[in-house]
Amino acid sequence: MKSILFVGVIAVALMFLFPMAQAKEIVKVGLIAPLTGDVKTFGESSKNAFLMAIEAYSKTGKYQITPLIADDRNDATEGANAALKLITQDKVFGIIGPLTSKVAIPVSEIAEKNKIPMVTGTATSPKVTVHNLKRKPYVFRACFIDPFQGSVAANFAGKNLKAKTAAVLYDVSNDYSKGLAEVFKATFEKGQGRIVGYDSYQKDDVDFSALITKINLKKPEVIFIPDYYNKVALIARQIREKGLKGVLLGGDGWDSPELVKIGGEAIIGNYFTNHYSPERKDGIAEAFIEKYKSKHGRVPDSLAALTYDATMIILGSLDKAGTAQPEEVLKVLTALKNFKGVTGTITFDQNGDAVKSAVILKVEKEGPKYMATVNP
Amino acid sequence: MELLSYILEQTINGLQLGAVYALIALGYTMVYGVLRLINFAHGDIFMFGAFTAYYLLSKWDLPIALVFPLTMAVTAFLGFLIEKLAYKPLRTAPKISLLITAVGVSLFLEYFLSLEPLFTPNYIGFPRPFAVIHYNLPLFTVTNIQLLILLVTAVSLFWLYLLIYHTKYGRAMRALSHDQEAASLMGVPVDGIISLTFIVGAALAGLGGILYAFAYPQINVFMGIMPGIKSFIAAVLGGIGIIHGAVLGGLIIGLSEVFVSAFLSSTLRDGVIFFILFLVLILKPRGLFGKRIDKV
Amino acid sequence: MNFLVETKRFLLCSVVVYLLFKSFFHFGLFSEYIQQIIILSFIVILTSLGLNVIYGYTGQFSLGHAGFYGIGAYTAAYLGALFKVEGVWAFLPILLSGGLAAGLLGYLVGVPILRLKDDFLAIATLGFGILIRVLLDNSDKLSEFLGGSRGVIGIPKIVNLEIAFWATVFLILITRNLIFSRYGLFWQCIKDDELAATAFGIDTSGMKLMAFTYGCFLAGVGGALYAYLYSFLHPSNFDFLKSIDFLIIVIVGGMGSITGTIYAGMLWVAVIEGLRLALPASLLELRWVFIPILLILVMMWRPYGLLSRSESRFLGLGN
Numbered sequence: 001m002k003s004i005l006f007v008g009v010i011a012v013a014l015m016f017l018f019p020m021a022q023a024k025e026i027v028k029v030g031l032i033a034p035l036t037g038d039v040k041t042f043g044e045s046s047k048n049a050f051l052m053a054i055e056a057y058s059k060t061g062k063y064q065i066t067p068l069i070a071d072d073r074n075d076a077t078e079g080a081n082a083a084l085k086l087i088t089q090d091k092v093f094g095i096i097g098p099l100t101s102k103v104a105i106p107v108s109e110i111a112e113k114n115k116i117p118m119v120t121g122t123a124t125s126p127k128v129t130v131h132n133l134k135r136k137p138y139v140f141r142a143c144f145i146d147p148f149q150g151s152v153a154a155n156f157a158g159k160n161l162k163a164k165t166a167a168v169l170y171d172v173s174n175d176y177s178k179g180l181a182e183v184f185k186a187t188f189e190k191g192q193g194r195i196v197g198y199d200s201y202q203k204d205d206v207d208f209s210a211l212i213t214k215i216n217l218k219k220p221e222v223i224f225i226p227d228y229y230n231k232v233a234l235i236a237r238q239i240r241e242k243g244l245k246g247v248l249l250g251g252d253g254w255d256s257p258e259l260v261k262i263g264g265e266a267i268i269g270n271y272f273t274n275h276y277s278p279e280r281k282d283g284i285a286e287a288f289i290e291k292y293k294s295k296h297g298r299v300p301d302s303l304a305a306l307t308y309d310a311t312m313i314i315l316g317s318l319d320k321a322g323t324a325q326p327e328e329v330l331k332v333l334t335a336l337k338n339f340k341g342v343t344g345t346i347t348f349d350q351n352g353d354a355v356k357s358a359v360i361l362k363v364e365k366e367g368p369k370y371m372a373t374v375n376p
Numbered sequence: 377m378e379l380l381s382y383i384l385e386q387t388i389n390g391l392q393l394g395a396v397y398a399l400i401a402l403g404y405t406m407v408y409g410v411l412r413l414i415n416f417a418h419g420d421i422f423m424f425g426a427f428t429a430y431y432l433l434s435k436w437d438l439p440i441a442l443v444f445p446l447t448m449a450v451t452a453f454l455g456f457l458i459e460k461l462a463y464k465p466l467r468t469a470p471k472i473s474l475l476i477t478a479v480g481v482s483l484f485l486e487y488f489l490s491l492e493p494l495f496t497p498n499y500i501g502f503p504r505p506f507a508v509i510h511y512n513l514p515l516f517t518v519t520n521i522q523l524l525i526l527l528v529t530a531v532s533l534f535w536l537y538l539l540i541y542h543t544k545y546g547r548a549m550r551a552l553s554h555d556q557e558a559a560s561l562m563g564v565p566v567d568g569i570i571s572l573t574f575i576v577g578a579a580l581a582g583l584g585g586i587l588y589a590f591a592y593p594q595i596n597v598f599m600g601i602m603p604g605i606k607s608f609i610a611a612v613l614g615g616i617g618i619i620h621g622a623v624l625g626g627l628i629i630g631l632s633e634v635f636v637s638a639f640l641s642s643t644l645r646d647g648v649i650f651f652i653l654f655l656v657l658i659l660k661p662r663g664l665f666g667k668r669i670d671k672v
Numbered sequence: 673m674n675f676l677v678e679t680k681r682f683l684l685c686s687v688v689v690y691l692l693f694k695s696f697f698h699f700g701l702f703s704e705y706i707q708q709i710i711i712l713s714f715i716v717i718l719t720s721l722g723l724n725v726i727y728g729y730t731g732q733f734s735l736g737h738a739g740f741y742g743i744g745a746y747t748a749a750y751l752g753a754l755f756k757v758e759g760v761w762a763f764l765p766i767l768l769s770g771g772l773a774a775g776l777l778g779y780l781v782g783v784p785i786l787r788l789k790d791d792f793l794a795i796a797t798l799g800f801g802i803l804i805r806v807l808l809d810n811s812d813k814l815s816e817f818l819g820g821s822r823g824v825i826g827i828p829k830i831v832n833l834e835i836a837f838w839a840t841v842f843l844i845l846i847t848r849n850l851i852f853s854r855y856g857l858f859w860q861c862i863k864d865d866e867l868a869a870t871a872f873g874i875d876t877s878g879m880k881l882m883a884f885t886y887g888c889f890l891a892g893v894g895g896a897l898y899a900y901l902y903s904f905l906h907p908s909n910f911d912f913l914k915s916i917d918f919l920i921i922v923i924v925g926g927m928g929s930i931t932g933t934i935y936a937g938m939l940w941v942a943v944i945e946g947l948r949l950a951l952p953a954s955l956l957e958l959r960w961v962f963i964p965i966l967l968i969l970v971m972m973w974r975p976y977g978l979l980s981r982s983e984s985r986f987l988g989l990g991n
Contacts, residue, residue: 038596040498073497076823076906081948088704102822106904109825113903131826172643173809173821201642202809202821204602206592209389210637217382230499234594241508241519262501262594414791465972471790472733473975476923479916480964480971487960605802605912612795643821647806650799657796658784 024064027324029054029314030086031307032097032107037073039228041256042099046121046307048296050096053311062319068092072103079103083110092116093324094314099303100228101125101176112136117330119314121306122275124149124252125175129352138326140333140352142310142341143275144376146176149251150183152358152374153224153273157184157249158191160360160372161271163221167197167246169211169235171227174203180226180251196220208238220246229256233263240266247271255301260365270363275302276343277359277370288342299367302343309341385516386638387631392522392591394630395529399584400607401614401622402536403455403577409553409617410573412471416478417458419604420485421578425451425585426502426595427495434503443505447586448579455578456571464567490597502593525587532580533623539576540619549573553617602646606633609653615663624664628652679845686841690833697833708901709945711833714840715897717937720921721847721930722890727919728927729851730883731863732786733794736801737891737918742808742910743777744770744892745899746818749827752900753817763830767839767896774892775885782884786877801915808907823906824899831901839897843890848930850886859883860928924970 031050035043047069054065068090072079079098086092087110095111095118098104104123109131111118118139120128124146129139157163166188170181178200185195196218199211212235215223223239223246225232232254239248248270255274259267278289278299288308292300300308316339317332318324339346346354357375361368400422407415428447432438438446462481466474490497510519540546548569551559560566588603589595610629614621629649636645656663697707723737748770751757757766785796812820819825850856858879861869870876899905917940925936947959 036497038499075908076904077909080902080904084708085705085948089706106823106825109903113829175822178822199642205642206594206599207389207393207633209392210386210634211642213382213385213389214638217378230594233501234592237593241510241521243510243512243517258501262499408791412791414794462968466975469971469975472923473971475794476920477968477971479919480967482964484961484964484968487964491958491961601912605798608795609799612792643810644806647803647810650803650806653799654796654803657788657792657799661788661792 024062025324026066027063027318028066028068028090028092029311030068030070030083030090030092030095031311032070032072032079032082032086032095032103033099033307034074034103035069035071037071037075038230039074039100039253039256041229041258041301042074042122042303043071045301045304046097046099048292049300049304049308050311052292052295053308053315057312057315061315062322063324065315072098072107074100074103076103076106080106080110083107087111087114087116093318093326094118094329096121096307096310096314097123099123099307101128101179102174104128105131105175108136108139112138115330116326117314117317117333119310119333121308121310122252122303123176125179126351126353127175127179135351137334137352138330140313140336140348142306142313142343142346142354143252144356144358145353146179146251147183148376149273149358150180150226151187152360153180153226153249153251154184154187154191154193155374156271156273156360156372157222157224158188158193161222161247161249163193163247165194165196165218165220166222166224167215167218167220168195168199168224168226169197169208169215170200170225171203171231172200174227176251176253177227181224184224184226206234208235209242212239212242212244216242216244219244222247222249224249226251226253228253229259230262233259233261233267236263236266236270252302254363255303255361255368257298257301257367260363267363268365271371272361272363272368273358273374274361274368275356275358276305277361277368279370284340285342305342309339309343309346312341313339313346381516382638385518386634388516388518388522390631390634391627392525392630393633394627395525396584396588396591396626397603397607397610397630398623398626399529399532399580399587400603401611401626402619403581404608405611405614405616405618405622406549406573406577408611410549410570411463413463413474414478414608415577416475416604417481417485418577418581419600419602419607420482421451421455421458421600422581422585422588422603423595423597423600424454424485424489425582426589426599427489427585427597428582429586429589430500430502430595433505440505444583444586448582451582451585452575452579455574455581459571459574464570486597486600495597497597499594499596502589502595504590504593521591525591528583528587532583536576536580536619545569545572606649609649612653613656613663615666618663618665621663621665679848682845682848683841686837690837693833693837707833709941711831711836711901712898712945713938713941714836715894715901716918716921716941717934718840718843718897719891719894720918720925720933720937721844722887722894723918724887724922724925724927724930724933725847725850725859725890726884726887728922728929728933729856729863730859730880731866732880732884733790734797734884734887735794735912735915735919736797736799736804737887738910738912738914739801739804740774740778740888740891741895741898741914741918742804742905742907744774744895745905745910746808746811746824746895747773747892748896749824749899749905750815750818752827758828758830760830760835763835763900766900767835767893770896770899771889771893774895775889778888779881779885782881786880786884798912798915801912805907805911808910811907819905821907823904825904827899827903827905829900829903831897836897836901839893843893844930844934847886847890851930855879855882863928920967924967 033043033046054067070082098107099122101123104120105127108128120141126145168181171177197215250272252274254272317329321328321332337347344356357373359373360371362371403418425447428450429443432443462477489495508519510517548564610625611622614625633645636648719741726732726734748766752766809821811818858874862876921936921940926932
């Protein structure tokens with residue numbers, strides 16, 4: 001009995017002796033990413049980067065962050081459900097992601113309606129931040145948008161690859177793919193190129209033989225396939241198997257270590273546009289790349305780098321606002337200028353989109369090789 | 377001339393697809409003939425075949441000559457198991473329960489295999505153990521895979537035909553599909569023949585799975601759903617319960633899919649197939665080769 | 673017909689249940705997320721009830737029910753956008769139009785299809801359901817707003833507890849009255865033995881068509897409610913798998929039992945959505961492994977469903 005009393009007194013004394021550790025206010029932030037499903041490498045990379053960013057922030061940040069991660073399986077309905085739950089049930093102050101436009105578009109509507117800031121690192125369709133000519137003030141992105149990306153690809157095809165004819169194969173059930181395809185076509189034709197094939201397929205299609213045979217009639221010099229890596233790898237194989245020789249070109253959806261794993265020889269030697277190259281020479285980028293490499297055993301892809309930037313942006317804004325009130329954080333976010341991120345310097349324009357350069361990468365067995373930078 | 381070779385090439389594309397559908401459709405039609413059951417889990421047996429082949433090729437590094445028979449044996453066994461565990465106990469239950477059970481088996485197979493420690497719900501690259509060679513013939517190009525599929529399917533059909541029409545087992549199966557009660561009274565071992573039907577059907581589906589994975593080397597636990605439905609429609613199109621009906625139905629569906637993609641739009645390809653189904657059901661519900669199978 | 677005869681008890685129960693939910697919502701006992709799930713369960717009950725009329729009472733095996741659900745949703749979304757509907761009173765005709773569109777389509781499809789029996793009817797409805805999905809996937813060719821396979825976004829969220837609950841109660845009442853009228857009797861006769869029913873002089877094709885049209889109408893109303901609850905539609909929500917969901921609810925709840933459908937509908941949504949909340953992410957996929965096993969076991973043990981043909985007198989549905 002006496003010993004218990006003794007311990008109790010000491011404990012109380014200790015409590016008063018040591019100043020109460022300044023308890024940081026706990027704030028929740030959510031990540032919606034495709035951890036499973038057809039683009040799971042995107043989800044894995046972004047999850048790693050998300051957690052790394054929170055860890056880096058917690059060293060100097062004013063708040064204690066509880067990360068909540070939801071899997072959207074690259075499905076719009078799943079993403080919408082996850083967003084609703086994170087916002088209304090878990091009460092996050094902000095959302096990072098979703099990564100793919102098809103999920104980001106409906107989720108952005110939900111975030112907007114509930115007045116919770118959302119920063120996506122990687123969704124590139126213009127419809128994420130602007131719908132029917134109306135800007136959604138709570139939605140931002142840390143990357144460029146497809147109108148820019150598509151024109152970069154088209155100009156690369158016309159000027160660098162010197163192609164006069166091109167064909168496009170895109171996924172009609174995906175805003176990202178469809179949007180990029182449309183921009184590519186418009187830009188390529190403006191540059192005096194001819195689009196000799198413009199065909200769409202659906203998400204679940206596996207047999208492209210009919211479409212490929214159709215395209216082969218015109219023998220295009222370039223074939224633009226703006227889709228995600230798993231589909232692209234499959235299509236590339238079928239294209240080479242049928243003996244088509246055109247150069248394959250794509251967008252940031254190609255960025256995954258699985259691309260070469262699934263696509264093999266068929267995909268090597270082709271090109272795609274992307275947000276950043278791991279060969280980037282910049283202090284912040286190199287530090288991040290080193291840390292990611294030591295922690296996860298491989299070089300971070302653009303999904304990781306952009307999610308890192310997006311997370312740092314929202315957490316930085318949280319600190320600057322001094323409160324977790326979404327409206328206040330929003331004000332800081334809207335005014336973001338010259339944020340030095342891993343993928344470059346980020347300033348939000350009037351639509352909440354980042355004005356950034358694109359890089360052209362070449363697919364090689366060991367990983368993508370940097371070819372060129374294109375400025376907006 | 378160019379148009380001709382274009383059409384020929386698309387025809388071969390269609391036959392390749394159709395051959396796989398035919399293999400799966402055979403399983404549906406045989407089971408329906410004998411049990412009057414639409415085995416919804418059949419498409420998943422096809423998927424299981426593709427995954428088994430994947431496993432044998434990538435984890436055990438077996439040569440193709442072994443992969444084919446082993447995979448077919450595995451899927452045959454799976455078919456046997458499903459019949460014994462899920463369908464046999466319900467043989468006297470109302471038809472609807474059997475159908476729902478089939479749906480249950482289908483869902484179970486898909487989601488069980490999609491669990492993390494097993495195959496995960498992700499898309500897995502299928503390791504094709506040989507290179508694709510295309511032969512440039514005077515009028516069109518054809519790949520070794522297309523030839524392989526057509527050849528293997530033709531051989532299987534021939535073998536199946538021998539089984540059904542020239543062996544006593546085949547005769548027993550036909551007897552059962554005509555009139556189960558009378559057949560059992562004549563001494564046909566009903567349980568055994570039903571099991572045999574499932575085994576053969578499942579083996580063919582497994583074979584279809586391997587060939588499909590060779591042609592489209594990306595597998596996923598849900599890959600059996602659409603081919604399963606289309607093959608089923610193929611079986612209905614040809615006349616459910618009729619072997620050559622299933623084959624013809626499969627080829628027709630495969631060719632329609634490819635030609636719609638080639639000449640109209642890829643997004644309409646599924647729509648046309650179901651439209652064909654409709655026409656058949658309304659105009660000639662017994663299918664192209666159909667004959668009366670109802671008992672009055 | 674005297675609509676409210678004998679339904680006093682049911683109405684009383686409904687009011688009590690409504691007040692219960694309303695107070696829970698009002699005092700914030702449930703987060704908005706859970707509120708949405710509860711409202712969804714009413715929608716699911718309504719739609720499943722439609723399938724119960726078609727299959728549970730009349731014995732017509734339809735595997736394409738989700739297609740009609742989708743038609744109702746898309747029609748309501750389209751008309752709402754066309755007429756810029758924002759408020760509750762303007763919404764009610766939209767709700768009705770979703771149901772009517774689905775009902776009309778059900779009628780048109782039913783005329784040729786209902787001639788088929790059993791398995792063939794199943795295949796035909798399955799095919800039709802998928803055909804509708806293909807139609808929805810290509811809907812952007814009709815109107816950019818409908819989004820094709822990218823889905824429809826930006827539907828105003830008008831549906832709340834009141835609308836969903838009372839629409840469901842109202843339609844349950846109508847359904848119950850139909851079931852206990854001679855039409856319901858005819859339907860059950862057709863299910864029991866169609867040949868005998870014809871011999872008795874019942875217009876079987878007419879009655880089957882009526883049941884089918886009415887069932888599709890209910891699905892259409894459910895779809896319209898869904899569209900204005902979730903604000904977002906995607907063709908993949910209306911495919912074969914969704915039809916299976918409704919079928920499972922009807923079978924498990926008990927064919928030919930309105931009460932069974934109510935219970936099963938709530939149970940189903942509770943299990944699917946509740947587990948999503950209760951389970952940690954890593955175990956979430958196990959739901960779908962156990963649900964089919966459960967389903968198979970239920971089929972083996974109670975092939976006619978848990979509550980076949982009996983109505984709850986407590987709730988005022990039976991007699």
